């Protein structure tokens with residue numbers, strides 16, 4: 001768990017008419033669950049990708065704790081973006097999907113087994129560890145996608161519209177699970193969404209709002225308004 005900060009971050013895609021991100025200043029405290037709300041095209045994915053190291057800012061800096069990570073390669077950042085459920089390997093079991101990235105990282109079979117079992121328990125997937133993704137409900141597939149990020153035990157977890165493809169009932173259930181899990185694990189999390197319902201349900205009313213690349217951050221309790 002670590003705090004993260006954007007300091008005066010700017011971003012423009014090559015040949016774009018307008019910048020994607022303008023003067024972004026935002027600090028998310030260690031262990032906090034932050035909601036990033038904004039309409040489609042407002043720059044949410046780009047902001048998360050800049051933090052994850054998948055996109056270089058054209059100005060400013062990003063920090064993890066006190067460390068300037070602006071130029072640090074993505075795999076070294078300890079900041080993980082959960083991919084959506086369509087990115088599961090269809091030919092691998094749930095257990096192998098969960099353990100895949102750990103195997104690539106060279107962890108021992110024992111460590112992989114232990115982390116997979118723990119993530120499966122936290123996400124109520126123990127019963128389906130041997131199943132193929134196609135045999136799961138869409139809510140379960142979403143939880144596997146989330147589990148693949150959690151087994152890495154990152155300092156910071158980034159969720160980019162993680163519930164997009166879910167029906168209403170599953171949507172609320174998985175949303176609640178994400179919140180409960182985050183509260184238990186205390187992983188610093190940024191949850192990006194263009195759904196006002198999600199933003200309100202998850203933030204208790206406080207959320208950072210991105211509009212055309214400009215971010216409005218709520219004033220924290222105990223912080224004097226400027």
Ligand SMILES: Nc1ncnc2c1ncn2[C@@H]1O[C@H](COP(=O)(O)OP(=O)(O)OP(=O)(O)O)[C@@H](O)[C@H]1O
Pocket residue numbers: 013014016020038039040041042043044045046047194
């Ligand atoms: N690789 C790219 N090259 C050029 N422009 C891009 C690229 N990716 C995104 N954009 C543009 O940058 C702007 C911000 O896109 P971004 O995906 O960050 O927003 P978003 O809020 O995540 O939107 P969505 O919810 O639709 O994913 C949009 O105008 C988009 O068209």
